[in-house]
Amino acid sequence: MSRVGKRPISIPSGVSVQISDDAVEVKGPKGTLRQALPPGIRIEENEGRLEAKPVREDRALAKFHGLARSLVANAVAGVSTGFQKELDIVGIGYRAGVKGQLLTLALGYSHPVLFDIPEGIGIKVDNQTHLVVSGVDRQVVGQVAADIRGLRKPDPYKQKGIRYTGEVLKKKVGKTGA
Numbered sequence: 315m316s317r318v319g320k321r322p323i324s325i326p327s328g329v330s331v332q333i334s335d336d337a338v339e340v341k342g343p344k345g346t347l348r349q350a351l352p353p354g355i356r357i358e359e360n361e362g363r364l365e366a367k368p369v370r371e372d373r374a375l376a377k378f379h380g381l382a383r384s385l386v387a388n389a390v391a392g393v394s395t396g397f398q399k400e401l402d403i404v405g406i407g408y409r410a411g412v413k414g415q416l417l418t419l420a421l422g423y424s425h426p427v428l429f430d431i432p433e434g435i436g437i438k439v440d441n442q443t444h445l446v447v448s449g450v451d452r453q454v455v456g457q458v459a460a461d462i463r464g465l466r467k468p469d470p471y472k473q474k475g476i477r478y479t480g481e482v483l484k485k486k487v488g489k490t491g492a
Contacts, residue, residue, distance in 0.1 A: 316380035319368075319380040319382065319383045322360075322363040323363060323383065328342055328343050329393055333358075336350060338351065344450050345392075347389040349385050349386055355379055364386060392449075392450040392452055399458075401477065404443070404468070404474055405421070405475065408420060408421055410442060412437055412438070419462075431458075434449050434451065435458050463476045471488050
């Protein structure tokens with residue numbers, strides 16, 4: 315059995331859970347998520363807690379046991395509190411702005427970069443150089459933040475580009491003079 319899979323998931327107040335054979339639907343104040351379950355794992359509700367249980371004792375199911383528990387725990391946390399990733403834009407003239415469902419970035423290219431904000435994701439821009447990506451689904455929030463970072467990855471020489479807040483970059487030394 316998985317150590318991660320054995321831990322119970324507490325259900326906060328205001329969150330309701332519907333369990334079916336192949337999925338768990340979680341509703342809360344921030345929204346609704348439907349999480350599919352890996353084969354061979356079932357979720358049971360006992361005394362206000364969710365527990366992941368393998369269908370049979372099998373070594374091959376141990377990895378899915380922990381995975382299923384983590385996915386459901388992330389769904390419960392997402393609908394109750396939500397997830398967010400923070401990005402910093404570093405560089406002279408680099409800035410961002412949001413209009414409706416469109417993120418406009420000036421990243422040193424000859425044209426502005428336009429990024430469509432997916433459904434269920436909110437992006438807030440503070441003082442044109444700090445982005446906060448927030449949403450209910452942890453995987454989608456992380457993927458959107460990674461996609462935005464990929465538009466202009468941090469340069470190892472001048473440290474310019476888009477980086478996660480708190481990300482430590484290794485600076486490379488440039489060429490020496492003649």
